[in-house]
Amino acid sequence: MKFIQVKRTYYLLLLLSLMQVRCSREFVEDIFLPDFEVFVVLPAEGLGDRSFVDAIYEGVESAKKDFDFSVSYLIPESLSEGEQWIEQIPILTGRMNQEALIIVAGSQFKEAIDQLDGNVGKHKILFLGGIALEDEHIASVVYKTYAASYIGAYLSAQLVPDCRARVVAGFDASFLKEYQAGFQQGVLDAGGSVDSPLFVSDDFSGFEMPDSAYQLTKTVLPDNNLILALSAGSNFGIINAARNYHEQRYVIGVDADQSWMGLKVVTGSIVKLFSQDIRDYIEDFSKGTFIPGSFYRSMEEGKAAFIMNEEVMAGKKVSTTLLNLAIEKEKAYWENKE
The missing domain is CATH 3.40.50.2300 (Response regulator)
Incomplete structure (x- = not known):
């Protein structure tokens, strides 16, 4: 009888102990949620x-x-x-x-x-x-992205006496058309020319194929001295191709400041903030x-920008006149689009 009583007491204490631990754990979890x-x-x-x-x-x-x-x-x-x-x-x-x-x-x-x-x-x-x-x-x-693309292209095209530009994109995506339009107009207004775009792939996989982007870019560098890299994760391949080319070539990056990938070739990056x-x-x-x-x-409200690589673009700046021109061209682009 005494043994049974001790056993009951033991299990009761054990149950109370477990309840206390559980309550403590829940209390701690509540604190840190x-x-x-x-x-x-x-x-x-x-x-x-x-x-x-x-x-x-x-x-x-x-x-x-x-x-x-x-x-x-x-x-x-x-x-x-x-x-x-x-x-x-x-x-x-x-x-x-x-x-x-x-x-x-x-x-x-x-x-x-x-x-x-x-x-x-x-x-x-x-x-x-x-x-x-x-x-x-x-x-x-x-x-x-039209205004930032225009500014990046206009300033970058002035780095060479005869700018021959091209877009290398991940694939032929509708959401990249605005970049291409702004880039093309910026190059043309700076006195350069633009060749037809090339695509790494025919779907989203083109954004994660840097080796293929590298090989594709190598084929156009003899004819093009400015590339707009619209290939997300594949941009590393495009920039490396320009870095390794035996003559000076320039690349514009997108979405993040990609200057560090090629301090001597990346003129700047078109970014969404x-x-x-x-x-x-x-x-x-x-x-x-x-x-x-x-x-x-929009760029007008400070939500898009062309971030320049000072290593390459020393002495270049976005004047108020250029900024206002780019903004007006962007508005016209969207009015025609809508």
Whole structure:
């Protein structure tokens, strides 16, 4: 009888101890839980492209310095896998089982977002790089690139007496047309010429094929002394080809400052300044003031730029006259486009 009583007492103490540990653990977890969750769907090129994907990553990570949130980066193996993930947004629960902000990066995901038809559960979507169907849960942001492309081309074309330019792009994508238009007009206005664009691939894989981009660029360098590299992660191959060529050749990069890839050949980079928009939307989401709609950012409002490589462009500057001209040409481009 005494043995049974001791045994009961032992198990009771053990149960109380386990309950205390569990309660303590839950208390500790509550202390360290972030205020909210952010999910980021990135293109299949993945981190390390030194271009669009890395620029988005930098914007999100910078925001973490000011706001307490957890972030999960979703990097699909392919476009179709990324679309399948987006289809699951309505049932996404996350670690905290509450409303989350989902950042979708890349115009290639437009169709998948539109197919949700507003059914996103309790979440909000920030779509960067494309315009989705209007919905109270979705904010779409597109960055105009004509003006920055024009300025980069106009200034870069003046580095050589006879500029013969060409675009080398990942593939023949509609969202690259604005870069090409601004670049072509800038070269022509500077007195140069532009040859037909070349493409690394016929789909998004062209953004992650630096070796193929290298070989393709080698074939045009005898005839072209200025290249606009529109190949995201493949730009490294384009720039290396220019670096290794026996005569001086120049390259314009995109999406991130790519001057470091070729300090003697990269004239500058056409960039979309994502960071402030990412930060603002994260802040608005944290305050419950998420603003849906479709928004177009431009160089005029400081959301796009041509970042010059001073190593190559010493003495060059963007005058007020050139800036205003580029902005007016961008407005005309969009008016004709619409």
